[in-house]
Amino acid sequence: MSIDLTAASITEVVQKTFEDAEDERVKELLVRLVQHLHDFTREVRLTGEEWFKVMDFLERVGKTCTPTRQEFVLLSDILGLSVLVDLIHHPGGGSATDSTLLGPFYVEGRPTAKNGSDISGEVDGPPLFFNGQVLDPDGNPVAGAKVDTWHSDGEGLYDVQMPDKLHGQLAMRALLTTDDEGRFWYRSVAPRYYPVPTDGPCGEILRAANRSPMRPEHVHFWLHAEGFEPLITMLVRRDDPYVERDAVFGVRRSLVVDFVEHDAGETAPDGTCMDESFQAVEGTFVLARKER
Amino acid sequence: MSIDLTAASITEVVQKTFEDAEDERVKELLVRLVQHLHDFTREVRLTGEEWFKVMDFLERVGKTCTPTRQEFVLLSDILGLSVLVDLIHHPGGGSATDSTLLGPFYVEGRPTAKNGSDISGEVDGPPLFFNGQVLDPDGNPVAGAKVDTWHSDGEGLYDVQMPDKLHGQLAMRALLTTDDEGRFWYRSVAPRYYPVPTDGPCGEILRAANRSPMRPEHVHFWLHAEGFEPLITMLVRRDDPYVERDAVFGVRRSLVVDFVEHDAGETAPDGTCMDESFQAVEGTFVLARKER
Numbered sequence: 001m002s003i004d005l006t007a008a009s010i011t012e013v014v015q016k017t018f019e020d021a022e023d024e025r026v027k028e029l030l031v032r033l034v035q036h037l038h039d040f041t042r043e044v045r046l047t048g049e050e051w052f053k054v055m056d057f058l059e060r061v062g063k064t065c066t067p068t069r070q071e072f073v074l075l076s077d078i079l080g081l082s083v084l085v086d087l088i089h090h091p092g093g094g095s096a097t098d099s100t101l102l103g104p105f106y107v108e109g110r111p112t113a114k115n116g117s118d119i120s121g122e123v124d125g126p127p128l129f130f131n132g133q134v135l136d137p138d139g140n141p142v143a144g145a146k147v148d149t150w151h152s153d154g155e156g157l158y159d160v161q162m163p164d165k166l167h168g169q170l171a172m173r174a175l176l177t178t179d180d181e182g183r184f185w186y187r188s189v190a191p192r193y194y195p196v197p198t199d200g201p202c203g204e205i206l207r208a209a210n211r212s213p214m215r216p217e218h219v220h221f222w223l224h225a226e227g228f229e230p231l232i233t234m235l236v237r238r239d240d241p242y243v244e245r246d247a248v249f250g251v252r253r254s255l256v257v258d259f260v261e262h263d264a265g266e267t268a269p270d271g272t273c274m275d276e277s278f279q280a281v282e283g284t285f286v287l288a289r290k291e292r
Numbered sequence: 293m294s295i296d297l298t299a300a301s302i303t304e305v306v307q308k309t310f311e312d313a314e315d316e317r318v319k320e321l322l323v324r325l326v327q328h329l330h331d332f333t334r335e336v337r338l339t340g341e342e343w344f345k346v347m348d349f350l351e352r353v354g355k356t357c358t359p360t361r362q363e364f365v366l367l368s369d370i371l372g373l374s375v376l377v378d379l380i381h382h383p384g385g386g387s388a389t390d391s392t393l394l395g396p397f398y399v400e401g402r403p404t405a406k407n408g409s410d411i412s413g414e415v416d417g418p419p420l421f422f423n424g425q426v427l428d429p430d431g432n433p434v435a436g437a438k439v440d441t442w443h444s445d446g447e448g449l450y451d452v453q454m455p456d457k458l459h460g461q462l463a464m465r466a467l468l469t470t471d472d473e474g475r476f477w478y479r480s481v482a483p484r485y486y487p488v489p490t491d492g493p494c495g496e497i498l499r500a501a502n503r504s505p506m507r508p509e510h511v512h513f514w515l516h517a518e519g520f521e522p523l524i525t526m527l528v529r530r531d532d533p534y535v536e537r538d539a540v541f542g543v544r545r546s547l548v549v550d551f552v553e554h555d556a557g558e559t560a561p562d563g564t565c566m567d568e569s570f571q572a573v574e575g576t577f578v579l580a581r582k583e584r
Binding site: 011 | 318497
């Protein structure tokens with residue numbers, strides 16, 4: 001390797017040190033990463049003082065991570081990287097429902113639930129009624145599809161963010177199964193817009209940029225069915241004040257739907273005459289066939 | 293902001309969210325960073341699985357950092373970023389001595405020492421005699437220059453890496469002052485080549501690339517003098533097996549010098565007739581005048 005280094009020549013010198021990588025993909029990723037990191041550093045003429053601040057920032061991002069808080073994922077989210085990865089592989093525009101980012105609040109140990117049941121757990125709030133249908137690209141119902149759903153409470157908090165209040169119980173999440181018509185439905189409490197965590201290093205970026213930390217009101221879905229591609233998506237409330245400025249760029253136009261407000265005395269989708277106001281949301285999900 | 297996102301259009305959408313940053317430099321850095329991170333992600337078509345591995349890797353780098361171990365600095369070092377930042381602002385080629393990276397082993401609380409003293413502390417090993425001179429760009433001596441020097445022991449370990457053995461004492465480092473002829477000199481123990489730490493996440497990259505973790509034998513210097521630019525540099529042993537493949541790209545040709553081996557019975561630079569073999573190293577450092 002050369003020891004006659006210049007700010008221009010060092011990139012190739014570093015890239016050559018990856019020549020002997022056994023995995024061709026690892027080699028490609030490292031070579032291209034070094035190209036872009038070096039190009040960035042040259043373009044902005046990063047100073048030693050700025051470099052030091054970057055090192056300190058990244059260390060603090062790492063220290064902020066816990067089993068229930070993924071600050072590097074949040075950093076990727078607010079820089080639009082997480083959604084970009086999804087858009088590259090799921091550009092949309094086909095017959096299938098658009099996907100979007102998973103977010104940090106999916107939990108593997110969620111309970112299963114029967115259609116029509118109340119999945120709100122011990123959480124109070126105005127009722128939400130969700131009715132969904134899962135279809136194949138030809139419009140036929142997909143029976144037996146597994147549908148994960150999860151959402152926040154009326155203060156924008158997920159169950160895992162209030163373990164003390166809920167005594168560690170999971171709430172506002174469930175795994176449902178579609179019936180013969182591809183339908184699934186449940187009752188819960190209405191979610192609300194909420195801020196991503198701003199008390200860590202990512203909050204410094206949002207404040208420096210005078211950027212809103214808010215995500216618009218939404219409900220998450222993760223669908224699996226035999227013979228179809230899995231679908232990670234969410235539905236977003238159309239009249240939410242933050243619908244066009246989601247802090248993590250997760251909103252796609254096709255996923256914006258009406259979260260309909262009903263007054264007390266009206267009839268809920270499950271036939272109950274409600275003595276309080278409630279929300280009703282409907283969604284249709286079209287799965288892409290798995291390529292053989 | 294647009295919610296009609298594509299893998300191509302999202303970059304500009306994200307960049308526009310930095311428009312309201314009050315600090316123009318912060319805005320420039322974020323906008324260019326997003327450009328290169330997104331370009332990289334698109335070029336390699338990063339998969340969701342790979343993205344997850346990157347998130348996990350970065351979190352583990354953060355968790356590896358301690359007050360005496362800077363794994364993000366090491367990551368920057370092995371990707372050539374640290375040296376690039378130095379090369380951009382100190383391209384060399386002028387009359388002044390080339391600079392290079394500081395490395396992670398500089399310690400602020402180092403002892404001061406008189407010229408000619410033994411700075412090896414409690415460490416055993418073959419003696420090293422260092423004789424240096426500090427000059428201005430016209431070749432005149434710089435008297436009263438402050439010279440920090442630090443190096444490893446004969447097994448490639450710095451004092452801070454063996455606090456138990458040294459009872460927490462600093463060793464093999466000192467702050468010296470040049471005399472009227474710009475000279476400084478000291479006795480210590482001979483350093484040796486050594487590996488950067490490979491038991492953390494950065495070691496995974498080096499192993500994946502079949503890259504050597506070794507740094508060639510060297511002595512660090514950090515010089516300050518009134519009216520001159522500070523100089524962070526090091527001198528590297530010419531016949532070291534790793535001189536042309538430093539794991540962190542810190543070697544510049546102009547900084548490679550002879551670490552001369554002398555047999556027992558020969559006379560040391562300080563006039564002592566030595567009863568054991570020893571090393572002698574000389575270095576001249578030319579400081580750049582501070583721009584007014």
